[in-house]
Structures are given as structure tokens and as C-alpha cells.
Amino acid sequence: MSVGPACPQRLPCSExxxxxxxxxxxxxxxxxxxxxxxxxxxxEVPHAETVSSLPSSVDPLILExxxxxxxxxxxxxxxxxxxxxxxxxxxxxxxxxxxxxxxxNARFQRQKYLSLQQxxxxxxxxxxxxxxxxxxxxxxxxxxWNLTWNTxxxxxxxxxxxxxxxxxxxxxxxxxxxxxxxxxxxxxxxLQSSMxxxxxxxxxxxxxILETSGEGQNVLQ
DNA sequence: TTCCCCTTGATG
DNA sequence: CATCAAGGGGAA
Numbered sequence: 001m002s003v004g005p006a007c008p009q010r011l012p013c014s015e016x017x018x019x020x021x022x023x024x025x026x027x028x029x030x031x032x033x034x035x036x037x038x039x040x041x042x043x044e045v046p047h048a049e050t051v052s053s054l055p056s057s058v059d060p061l062i063l064e065x066x067x068x069x070x071x072x073x074x075x076x077x078x079x080x081x082x083x084x085x086x087x088x089x090x091x092x093x094x095x096x097x098x099x100x101x102x103x104x105n106a107r108f109q110r111q112k113y114l115s116l117q118q119x120x121x122x123x124x125x126x127x128x129x130x131x132x133x134x135x136x137x138x139x140x141x142x143x144x145w146n147l148t149w150n151t152x153x154x155x156x157x158x159x160x161x162x163x164x165x166x167x168x169x170x171x172x173x174x175x176x177x178x179x180x181x182x183x184x185x186x187x188x189x190x191l192q193s194s195m196x197x198x199x200x201x202x203x204x205x206x207x208x209i210l211e212t213s214g215e216g217q218n219v220l221q
Numbered sequence: 222t223t224c225c226c227c228t229t230g231a232t233g
Numbered sequence: 234c235a236t237c238a239a240g241g242g243g244a245a
Contacts, residue, residue, distance in 0.1 A: 090230085090231090091229070091230045091231065091238080091239060091240070092230090092231070092238085092239080093230070093231045093232060093236095093237060093238045093239065094237090094238060094239080095231095095232070095233090095237085095238085096237095096238085113224095116223095131239090132238080132239090134223095135238065135239060135240095136237095136238075136239095138224085138225080138226095138239095139237070139238065139239085141225085142225080142226080143237095
């Protein structure tokens with residue numbers, strides 16, 4: 001009933017597609033192709049999730065990845081697939097560890113859209129599934145947009161809608177020219193300032209650390 | 222296929 | 234209660 005669509009007013013998103021002129025769908029960039037088959041074997045979400053015994057946010061950091069072992073075992077629940085197929089309910093909200101979020105956030109600040117390859121790279125580094133990374137970016141984009149227009153509401157004069165819409169999208173999108181150089185793009189620092197996420201760490205550095213360390217999650221305590 | 226968008230469902 | 238990661242639908 002008139003509750004309203006509850007929709008946060010359609011964002012002025014002209015879509016990055018039009019910006020570029022012809023950002024073809026997806027393009028599938030490389031050999032990677034789509035991965036709807038779930039790379040996760042069966043454990044879909046290997047970590048977290050069931051950590052509700054801790055009183056405070058101790059952050060156990062379960063970033064470890066047992067998936068490498070190819071599904072060693074499924075903890076409790078004797079049923080895993082069946083449950084999904086039949087019940088299909090039980091949505092599990094994966095709780096990303098601090099490290100994972102850190103890297104994701106760092107990357108997001110530089111790039112709002114990732115290509116498939118980049119997505120896979122990130123997922124590999126963080127030990128997450130491609131789908132998870134994709135979903136995370138999707139949700140982040142929503143938040144970011146809401147935040148952006150919200151900010152504009154306060155400073156209606158500060159920003160020119162045209163300014164950001166043009167620059168931002170033009171800079172880069174999922175359609176990036178450089179696959180080899182995932183990081184580094186144009187100077188979007190301006191956006192950063194406005195956004196003021198709480199973290200201002202060197203994205204490339206962070207990722208580099210993770211990459212080098214393989215799975216050093218304790219790097220940043 | 223991807224995207225956005227809203228809602229669901231779990232976690233804090 | 235809010236937040237967050239997903240599920241699902243509709244649209245290029």
C-alpha cells in the first residue's frame with residue numbers, strides 16, 4: 001500500500017555502459033569464462049558464519065582456506081547438498097574477515113567495477129569465491145551511491161552532478177584496458193576525500209602483501 | 222552474460 | 234534494532 005516503493009530514488013546512474021560508448025557486455029575477457037559452476041566445490045562458504053559463541057568481536061579471522069584440500073569434511077551437518085537442493089533455505093551470511101574487508105575496501109576505493117579476471121584474482125587472493133567478490137562489490141556500489149547522493153544532499157553546491165558522473169565512470173569500469181595492471185588508474189583521489197571511508201591505506205600495498213604472503217592474514221593484525 | 226534493484230535471511 | 238551478504242527478478 002502506499003508504503004512507497006521504499007526505493008531510494010533511482011540513482012542518476014546513467015550507467016557506465018553508455019559512458020564508454022560501447023562496453024560490450026562482458027566480453028569474457030579471457031580464458032576464464034564464466035563460473036557459475038561454483039568454484040567452491042561444495043563448501044560454498046567455508047568460513048565464519050557459525051561463530052556466535054564469542055561475546056565480543058574477537059574476530060577469529062578464519063580466513064584460512066580449507067578449500068584447498070578439496071572439501072576435507074563438512075563440519076557438522078551430514079547433509080550439505082541435499083539440504084540445499086531440497087530445503088534451499090538457510091541463507092548464510094558470510095562474515096568476511098577484517099583482512100578480506102580491508103583488501104576489498106581498498107580495491108573498491110580505486111575501482112568500483114572489476115572485470116572478471118580481476119574478480120577472480122581477488123577472490124583467489126582472499127580465498128573467496130568469485131561470486132562473493134562480485135556480490136560484495138555490488139552491495140558496495142549500492143552503499144556508495146546512496147552515500148554519494150546523500151552527501152550531495154548536504155552539499156548540494158559542493159558537487160556538480162555532472163562532474164562526478166562524467167569523470168568517475170569515464171575513468172574506468174569493468175572495461176579496463178589494462179588487465180595486467182589491475183591497480184593504478186587515474187587519480188581519483190578527489191573522490192576518496194569526499195568519501196572518507198575510514199581506511200586510507202595503500203591498496204596496492206595491501207594486496208601485494210597478501211599476494212606475496214600467500215595467505216598472510218595477520219599482516220595487519 | 223552482466224548489471225541494478227529490492228527483499229530475504231542471518232549476524233551483530 | 235541495524236547491518237551485511239546473499240537470493241531472486243527484471244532489464245540491456
